[in-house]
Amino acid sequence: MINVRDLGVNYGNELALNNIDLDIPGNRTCAIIGPSGCGKTTLLYTIAGLLKPSAGKVLINDEEVQGARRETGVILQNGGLFPWKTVWDNVSLGLKVRKFDKSAINQKVAAILEELGILEHRNKYPTQLSAGQKQRVAIARALVLEPDLLLMDEASSALDAINRELIQNLILKLYKKNPITMVLVTHSIEEAVFLGQTIVIMKQAKINHKINNPYFGDEDIRSKSDYYNVCREVRELLRGEDEEQ
Numbered sequence: 001m002i003n004v005r006d007l008g009v010n011y012g013n014e015l016a017l018n019n020i021d022l023d024i025p026g027n028r029t030c031a032i033i034g035p036s037g038c039g040k041t042t043l044l045y046t047i048a049g050l051l052k053p054s055a056g057k058v059l060i061n062d063e064e065v066q067g068a069r070r071e072t073g074v075i076l077q078n079g080g081l082f083p084w085k086t087v088w089d090n091v092s093l094g095l096k097v098r099k100f101d102k103s104a105i106n107q108k109v110a111a112i113l114e115e116l117g118i119l120e121h122r123n124k125y126p127t128q129l130s131a132g133q134k135q136r137v138a139i140a141r142a143l144v145l146e147p148d149l150l151l152m153d154e155a156s157s158a159l160d161a162i163n164r165e166l167i168q169n170l171i172l173k174l175y176k177k178n179p180i181t182m183v184l185v186t187h188s189i190e191e192a193v194f195l196g197q198t199i200v201i202m203k204q205a206k207i208n209h210k211i212n213n214p215y216f217g218d219e220d221i222r223s224k225s226d227y228y229n230v231c232r233e234v235r236e237l238l239r240g241e242d243e244e245q
């Protein structure tokens with residue numbers, strides 16, 4: 001599904017991505033982790049078509065990404081909700097822009113809000129929601145458009161530990177019900193291991209390691225030692241890199 005080929009991205013003189021190669025098969029998940037400033041968000045935005053490569057390319061379904069794709073859903077770091085629109089209007093906006101008729105919009109928006117447990121909050125504005133509820137709205141807004149690829153930048157980082165796990169559980173549940181390709185950027189080792197079938201470890205504009213996570217998909221994995229073994233492996237690889245610096 002996603003093939004990143006010899007990708008380079010510069011901001012002026014600064015090289016934010018250098019020689020990135022990455023293949024993510026369709027309907028699989030990939031978590032990208034690494035120290036602050038290593039290029040995770042830049043990689044995600046380039047896959048989203050929001051940033052233009054300075055070198056190399058990103059292919060999605062064998063087509064080179066030239067700009068934002070209709071079938072790519074993006075959830076940004078702060079959720080990116082419009083504060084002047086209600087939950088309902090935030091979630092329905094994309095469908096309106098795509099000229100769905102009113103009854104289809106009503107049916108799709110109600111179904112996704114119900115599925116995410118936020119239908120009762122449909123008339124509230126983002127400032128009237130908790131951080132966890134806001135994040136659910138951001139997820140609903142992306143999923144209502146039925147993307148084939150979902151890109152998430154720090155989807156749970158604004159949340160406390162309990163809500164973070166609830167959002168992670170929700171994302172896994174939604175994925176298992178309807179698998180689509182997912183790429184998520186995270187600072188959290190636990191989140192990377194819970195949500196990443198492949199875990200990519202970046203350092204200074206490059207990919208340093210790719211780990212296959214055989215325990216992905218087990219909702220109870222947090223209560224098992226296998227989970228902590230993979231977390232430890234990721235932590236050691238991240239720490240090893242720090243020590244090399």
Ligand SMILES: Nc1ncnc2c1ncn2[C@@H]1O[C@H](COP(=O)(O)OP(=O)(O)OP(=O)(O)O)[C@@H](O)[C@H]1O
Pocket residue numbers: 011014015016034035036037038039040041042043
């Ligand atoms: N708009 C920009 N203009 C100039 N430099 C930028 C810009 N955006 C990012 N950078 C630089 O590019 C590098 C990679 O940034 P990026 O945001 O991709 O890192 P990150 O790994 O996502 O960091 P974090 O984990 O802190 O969000 C950093 O050195 C950053 O300072």
